[in-house]
Amino acid sequence: MAKKQITRREFVKVVGSGxxxxxxxxxxVPTLLRAANKPIKFGQLNTTSGIMASQGVPAMRxxxxxxxxxxxxxxxxxxxxxxxxxxxQVKPSVGVRKFRKLVLEDKVDFVFGTNSSGVGLACxxxxxxxxKIFISTSMSDKYTGANCSPYVFRIGESTCMASKASAYCxxxxxxxxxxxxxxxxxxxxxxxxxxxxxxxMKDKNHPxxxxxxxxxxFGCQDYKPYITALLESKADGVFTSLWTGDLINFVKQAKxxxxxxxxxxxxxxxxxxATSIGLGNEMVPFWGEARxxxxxxxxxxxxxxxxxxxxxxxxxxxxxxxxxxxxSVVALKLAIEKAGTTDTPKVIAALEGLEFEVPEGKKWIxxxxxxxxxxxxxxxxxxxxxxxxxWVYDPKTYFTVPGKEIAMPLxxxxxxxxxx
Amino acid sequence: xxxxxxxxxxxxxxxxxxxxFLIASGxxxxxxxxxxxxxxxxxxxxxxxxxxxxxxxxxxxxxFGIALVLAVVxxxxxxxxxxxxxxxxxxxxxxxxxxxxxxxxxxxLDDATKYFAGTDFLSIAIPKLMDGSITLPGDRxxxxxxxxxxxxxxxxxxxxxxxxxxxxxxxxxxxxxANKEMLSALGINVPRLFTLVFILGSVLAGLGGGxxxxxxxxxxxxxxxxxxxxxxxxxxGGVGSLKGAFIxxxxxxxxxxxxxxxxxxxxxxxxxxxVIVVLLTKPEGLFxxx
Numbered sequence: 001m002a003k004k005q006i007t008r009r010e011f012v013k014v015v016g017s018g019x020x021x022x023x024x025x026x027x028x029v030p031t032l033l034r035a036a037n038k039p040i041k042f043g044q045l046n047t048t049s050g051i052m053a054s055q056g057v058p059a060m061r062x063x064x065x066x067x068x069x070x071x072x073x074x075x076x077x078x079x080x081x082x083x084x085x086x087x088x089q090v091k092p093s094v095g096v097r098k099f100r101k102l103v104l105e106d107k108v109d110f111v112f113g114t115n116s117s118g119v120g121l122a123c124x125x126x127x128x129x130x131x132k133i134f135i136s137t138s139m140s141d142k143y144t145g146a147n148c149s150p151y152v153f154r155i156g157e158s159t160c161m162a163s164k165a166s167a168y169c170x171x172x173x174x175x176x177x178x179x180x181x182x183x184x185x186x187x188x189x190x191x192x193x194x195x196x197x198x199x200x201m202k203d204k205n206h207p208x209x210x211x212x213x214x215x216x217x218f219g220c221q222d223y224k225p226y227i228t229a230l231l232e233s234k235a236d237g238v239f240t241s242l243w244t245g246d247l248i249n250f251v252k253q254a255k256x257x258x259x260x261x262x263x264x265x266x267x268x269x270x271x272x273x274a275t276s277i278g279l280g281n282e283m284v285p286f287w288g289e290a291r292x293x294x295x296x297x298x299x300x301x302x303x304x305x306x307x308x309x310x311x312x313x314x315x316x317x318x319x320x321x322x323x324x325x326x327x328s329v330v331a332l333k334l335a336i337e338k339a340g341t342t343d344t345p346k347v348i349a350a351l352e353g354l355e356f357e358v359p360e361g362k363k364w365i366x367x368x369x370x371x372x373x374x375x376x377x378x379x380x381x382x383x384x385x386x387x388x389x390x391w392v393y394d395p396k397t398y399f400t401v402p403g404k405e406i407a408m409p410l411x412x413x414x415x416x417x418x419x420x
Numbered sequence: 421x422x423x424x425x426x427x428x429x430x431x432x433x434x435x436x437x438x439x440x441f442l443i444a445s446g447x448x449x450x451x452x453x454x455x456x457x458x459x460x461x462x463x464x465x466x467x468x469x470x471x472x473x474x475x476x477x478x479x480x481x482x483x484f485g486i487a488l489v490l491a492v493v494x495x496x497x498x499x500x501x502x503x504x505x506x507x508x509x510x511x512x513x514x515x516x517x518x519x520x521x522x523x524x525x526x527x528x529l530d531d532a533t534k535y536f537a538g539t540d541f542l543s544i545a546i547p548k549l550m551d552g553s554i555t556l557p558g559d560r561x562x563x564x565x566x567x568x569x570x571x572x573x574x575x576x577x578x579x580x581x582x583x584x585x586x587x588x589x590x591x592x593x594x595x596x597x598a599n600k601e602m603l604s605a606l607g608i609n610v611p612r613l614f615t616l617v618f619i620l621g622s623v624l625a626g627l628g629g630g631x632x633x634x635x636x637x638x639x640x641x642x643x644x645x646x647x648x649x650x651x652x653x654x655x656x657g658g659v660g661s662l663k664g665a666f667i668x669x670x671x672x673x674x675x676x677x678x679x680x681x682x683x684x685x686x687x688x689x690x691x692x693x694x695v696i697v698v699l700l701t702k703p704e705g706l707f708x709x710x
Contacts, residue, residue, distance in 0.1 A: 221436075
């Protein structure tokens with residue numbers, strides 16, 4: 001009995017002193033020292049379920065590759081980088097909920113991602129409310145427009161750049177095509193794309209006639225009426241900003257109509273490579289623009305990105321948004337190191353004007369409006385090359401435009417950047 | 421507008437209508453007899469496309485036709501499992517609960533598909549025999565595959581009509597749709613009838629998916645994009661009515677096609693205006709037999 005009591009007392013003592021030690025560890029040691037061992041958390045929002053999963057899953061994977069590269073090289077200022085990834089289901093309401101969760105529950109330091117501007121723009125007010133940096137990997141120019149915010153960045157090519165580059169490419173490569181038509185998804189991205197394409201034609205003083213403009217619902221099942229109406233308009237050239245699943249459905253349904261023989265030029269401003277992979281042997285020789293094209297740039301980083309991706313996941317890292325997610329992680333890492341802290345206002349200052357290298361080339365973040373601008377934007381015409389598992393750009397058709405030339409001029413953005 | 425263009429768009433619309441009918445016919449028969457709103461019907465449609473791709477690319481020398489048949493059989497087996505194991509436990513429960521369970525099926529089947537097939541888009545080629553088009557007056561092309569879809573829809577409609585109105589089993593299905601208690605009172609094996617009908621419905625969903633394969637990006641979630649339209653058709657036609665599903669499919673397909681051609685900015689609305697008009701004037705649907 002006595003022995004037992006002693007044991008219990010000793011037990012209490014041991015536990016008690018243990019708690020004391022733990023307490024000292026928690027409260028006694030300066031916060032700074034503890035923070036040094038804590039990982040830096042990046043929250044990521046992309047779409048990994050539903051029909052857009054084919055874009056979101058590779059986006060998550062690309063960020064994981066960036067995480068691996070950074071952590072293998074010692075992390076960020078000696079701290080590990082930890083990604084917290086959430087599915088936004090390509091729904092603004094879900095994106096907003098997950099953004100809150102990332103900030104409030106996971107206590108991430110920064111947020112980046114989104115495949116659709118519909119979701120990303122819905123998250124902007126939260127970035128302002130929580131005073132958290134949010135780097136968008138979707139394309140709208142609105143992130144950096146009249147409602148620009150010190151907390152919000154758009155890392156990559158904007159709708160304006162992609163659409164104008166498409167127009168410039170057509171002026172150079174299909175100068176005889178004068179009757180143009182458009183088929184675009186019926187939401188902000190599709191409408192803006194079509195306007196910027198026409199603006200691009202105007203920039204070049206290229207005299208063209210627009211014989212048909214059509215907007216199809218996102219996730220449209222039956223493109224045949226749109227296809228027949230386009231053919232009926234006798235357009236020689238067709239511009240489209242349909243992306244991934246929608247573009248694949250369109251091409252598959254248009255092909256049996258002889259659409260790609262009747263139309264002399266067909267140009268797409270987004271997700272071209274993913275479309276080529278999805279279509280396999282069904283692919284057709286159209287002009288494509290992709291935010292990331294794996295086979296253009298010969299650099300150490302690009303080779304490392306592709307080989308690590310292939311080793312970990314198989315296949316090519318071809319999804320457009322993937323490259324932008326990779327770029328977001330890299331930009332944040334560099335900015336934190338430049339600032340010497342994860343303190344938001346200091347990281348914002350470090351991001352502004354940051355020049356850095358990503359697999360597709362060099363990027364620069366324009367300080368005035370937080371717009372990411374690529375050194376060059378690339379287009380090409382797809383052809384079959386037995387060396388590759390899917391149709392690739394014919395290297396003879398490579399067409400590049402300097403990003404600065406097609407970025408929306410600062411005078412037109414309407415952005416008046418506030419102080420954080 | 422020229423008359424020939426009108427006829428041309430009518431045929432284009434019909435090919436969409438018939439694809440919708442293949443999927444909607446299965447759903448309406450299940451909804452009518454088993455009285456469950458089977459949201460997983462879209463997932464079975466998706467599986468039809470995936471299985472067709474799988475058989476076409478994994479078995480050597482298999483043609484599209486054989487791959488399609490194998491796919492349809494596979495989807496039928498999955499349907500049998502879904503009915504026999506979980507679904508029959510909840511026939512007497514509320515629609516809300518049934519909806520929840522069939523919705524869970526979608527998520528499970530979607531994730532299973534993602535696990536086995538990945539998230540990349542897959543592409544099924546149009547069978548060689550049906551690649552290309554025939555040229556109609558006015559230099560307009562009509563894809564052979566679209567004509568084939570129309571033919572499939574009409575043949576399936578005819579076979580279902582024969583089965584439903586000319587066979588004993590079909591009469592039982594009709595009787596059960598109208599009054600279930602009467603069937604069991606007469607000593608009919610109702611659970612077995614339910615299983616058979618659920619398999620038939622699944623087979624039709626799988627057939628729709630397999631036939632849609634060459635026209636679509638085969639992908640996880642392709643079922644969700646079609647299921648709402650299919651439910652609209654079933655509601656407009658009248659739950660359980662084959663004739664209703666047929667007519668409503670044609671209405672929805674043609675409204676969509678002519679909407680896009682003439683009033684593009686309202687094209688989406690037409691289907692749902694039709695739904696609202698029918699719900700207000702004939703809440704039981706155009707052809708409900710009850």
